[in-house]
Amino acid sequence: MSRFQVMAVVIALTLILIDGFDVAAMAYAAPVLSREWGIQPAALGFLLSASLFGMAAGSIFLTPLADKIGRRRLTLISLVVISIGMVASVFAGDATQLLVFRIVTGLGVGGMMANLNVLVSEYSSNKRRGSIMGIYTAGYPIGATIGGLVAGPLIPNFGWHSLFAVGAVLTIIMLVVSWIWLPESLDYLFTRRPAGALKRVNNILAKIGRPALDALPAITATGKEQSAIGEILTTPIRFRTFMLWAGYGCLVAAYYFANTWTPKIIAGVTGDNSIGVTTGTIANAGGILGCFVFSALAVRYRARPLLVIALLGSAAAYVVFSMLFTQITLAMVLALFLGMLTTAGIAGFYTVSPEIYSARARATGVGWMIGLGRLVSIVAPILVGYLLAGGWKPENIFVLFAAPLAASALCIVALAFSLKRQTRSTEPVAATLS
Structure with missing residues (x-):
């Protein structure tokens, strides 16, 4: 370069x-x-x-x-x-x-x-x-x-x-x-x-x-935006689109809950704000590690199975964290895995989503997936605030958000089955990034 x-x-x-x-x-x-x-x-x-x-x-x-x-x-x-x-x-x-x-x-x-x-x-x-x-x-x-x-x-x-x-x-x-x-x-x-x-x-x-x-090259005709929308909302792509969006939305809900509330929750348990900040920092450091680990593994292994493993691992990590987060040393170690697995899941969605659509519809399909995730990211921290105000214990909230992570994994499994049923006569989709 x-x-x-x-x-x-x-x-x-x-x-x-x-x-x-x-x-x-x-x-x-x-x-x-x-x-x-x-x-x-x-x-x-x-x-x-x-x-x-x-x-x-x-x-x-x-x-x-x-x-x-x-x-x-x-x-x-x-x-x-x-x-x-x-x-x-x-x-x-x-x-x-x-x-x-x-x-x-x-x-x-x-x-x-x-x-x-x-x-x-x-x-x-x-x-x-x-x-x-x-x-x-x-x-x-x-x-x-x-x-x-x-x-x-x-x-x-x-x-x-x-x-x-x-x-x-x-x-x-x-x-x-x-x-x-x-x-x-x-x-x-x-x-x-x-x-x-x-x-x-x-x-x-x-x-x-x-x-x-x-001179600048001649501008070639490309597919209209309506054709892209038509592709992502037409059978069988429509089912894959919904599975992709639902799975990503579930993952992002859990990710932003942990990312925004963990420092406050740990600070409340310990009475020490600096420990809360440290735990949040460790979780973000785990996110960095998770991104690179997923990228390295995806060179050798298929991305979709890796994504399912990351999502199921995230769900398990949330449940374990709910049991042990009052033990601060263990909580910090678990926070590393929380960040690593959930961020690996995000990297996984960025990797597998382009293969769902043809080139003309890829930006629309993936862009709307990310937009939906941002809308969910707004709701999740607010919901947690109301749950805590209503008397929910933090450990119960971590268990609650393990459920959408498991649901996200199921969405990717359903997506994989749909892709396997795709016949060779179907319009070629984008090459997988895995």
């Missing part, structure tokens, strides 16, 4: 790391915030879900703008929005203000993530694209883990505001870096063709060692 390609990929990877840091900051600040402001569990659930709500809104309303104004420009706009949300969070005076500012932060994150995915894929070489995308998938939990490492010493000494301040500074720095060095998407330049597109394309091609073009 040329130096220019490496630079583009590194910038995008750094941005996704900071996204993970910014979104996870609320979970690490939650124990101190709930005590200082007297926030009840139900209200805290809304605070923990605020950035996730913003991410869903950003994905729905901001991401489509990239096709009109360019992916680079939307990324810069999203970074400005994130910076505003993080700076404002530092000066929040009550829970309502912080709720609004966290929504703003999530709005920017949601608007940017799809663009980063395209840029990383586009500027990676064919040989290295798979490994780089694996690292990209791990970027979010890496950023969340870094947030925990920073929060541990920072919050006790400087208060919860300091964590948001660090996130704001990092985001603003990357806004400047992206403004100077982040390239535009070649796909956007080829398809939308803004003023000076040929010159900009040739400038990028020169930097990656490719010959210049005399």
Whole structure:
């Protein structure tokens, strides 16, 4: 890969790391915030879900703008929005203000993530694209883990505001870096063709060692969006679509419950906020490990069986954690496995989902799967807040969320049976990533 390609990929990877840091900051600040402001569990659930709500809104309303104004420009706009949300969070005076500012932060994150995915894929070489995308998938939990490492010493000494301040500074720095060095998407330049597109394309091609073009290639006709929607909602693809969406939604519900509430639950058991933060950090570190382990195993083994194993292992880990989370040393070890198995499940869904659809419908099918997951990610922490306020014990909630993980595994099994019944006369689907 040329130096220019490496630079583009590194910038995008750094941005996704900071996204993970910014979104996870609320979970690490939650124990101190709930005590200082007297926030009840139900209200805290809304605070923990605020950035996730913003991410869903950003994905729905901001991401489509990239096709009109360019992916680079939307990324810069999203970074400005994130910076505003993080700076404002530092000066929040009550829970309502912080709720609004966290929504703003999530709005920017949601608007940017799809663009980063395209840029990383586009500027990676064919040989290295798979490994780089694996690292990209791990970027979010890496950023969340870094947030925990920073929060541990920072919050006790400087208060919860300091964590948001660090996130704001990092985001603003990357806004400047992206403004100077982040390239535009070649796909956007080829398809939308803004003023000076040929010159900009040739400038990028020169930097990656490719010959210049005399003219932009002719735009070929592609399938219309309705045909993509028709494919994913027509038998037999429709059944596979529903199994994929239901399975991913169940997994994400359990993932975001553990990701947002574990620090608070452990802090409540021990009476020590720093132990809660440490446990959350360990879970995110397990997520990083799980992503790489799944990617390594998927080179040799089929992805779908690996995904089923990860989901069933996650369900078992939740049940065991419910029995032993009051034993802090064991809880920290189990938190590593919780993070490892659930994040491996997410990596697994990203791996198996493209094979369900043809090229023209893949973006719609997989994109809607992720969008549904974000909607579920909003509901899960809020639901847990109400359950705790209603007298549920934390151990019972962990057992409760083991059920959707098992259901998710069953969805993938049903999906596999459906694919096996597919005849050779069926329209070819995308090659598996396993």
